[in-house]
Amino acid sequence: MNFDLTPLFRTSVGFDRMAQLLDQANRIDQTPSYPPYNIESIDDNNYLITLALAGFSDEDLTITSEQNTLTVKGKKDSEVQGKFIHRGIANRSFERRFQLADHVKVRAANMNNGLLHIELEREIPEAMKPKNIAIGTQQKTLDQKPEIVKENKDVA
CATH class of the missing domain: 2.60.40.790 (Immunoglobulin-like)
Structure with missing residues (x-):
């Protein structure tokens, strides 16, 4: 049984190694x-x-x-050394x-x-290891809106 995975690989990027592994698995009887x-x-x-x-x-x-x-x-x-029976x-x-x-x-x-x-x-x-993210304790109510800081730009 053969699978045509061409549509899968047309829409994926960076999975070249997976294609190679699947191809090798398909030839398992030749191992x-x-x-x-x-x-x-x-x-x-x-x-x-x-x-x-x-x-x-x-x-x-x-x-x-x-x-x-x-x-x-x-x-x-x-x-070959010796005469084998x-x-x-x-x-x-x-x-x-x-x-x-x-x-x-x-x-x-x-x-x-x-x-x-x-x-x-x-x-x-280290960059790929899972990291625990601390949860902040600042409380907000539903009525509070985040402050928007406007910059004052002086035009000369």
Whole structure:
């Protein structure tokens, strides 16, 4: 099932990223399944992505964060050592991309027991955080009208 969202985007400004995300969601069946991963919400502003990377070392991996995309690449030598009767552990290169929301930054990445853990944190700028507005205590009655101050301008 395809949706034509052209009328929506003709009347909106600044939602280019949403169009890109919807387009990617439409191609969900083309998403590679290797390597398997988890995305965990630690709390409201912290997340953890864990990728299962058996056989990969730190030197085989590249993690890049550019604009709102986190890319994890793994490059393995295709040289096969030994004679396999069964080969169930993948020994192939991969590239996995994650779309990050605005203001989500990569805090750290570490490898432990074949699992790559990438820590993410949402850093909301002060200007975008909610602010409490104090309510004034000045009382007005319905009969009072605001004073209009007229400026006296002397014409020379």
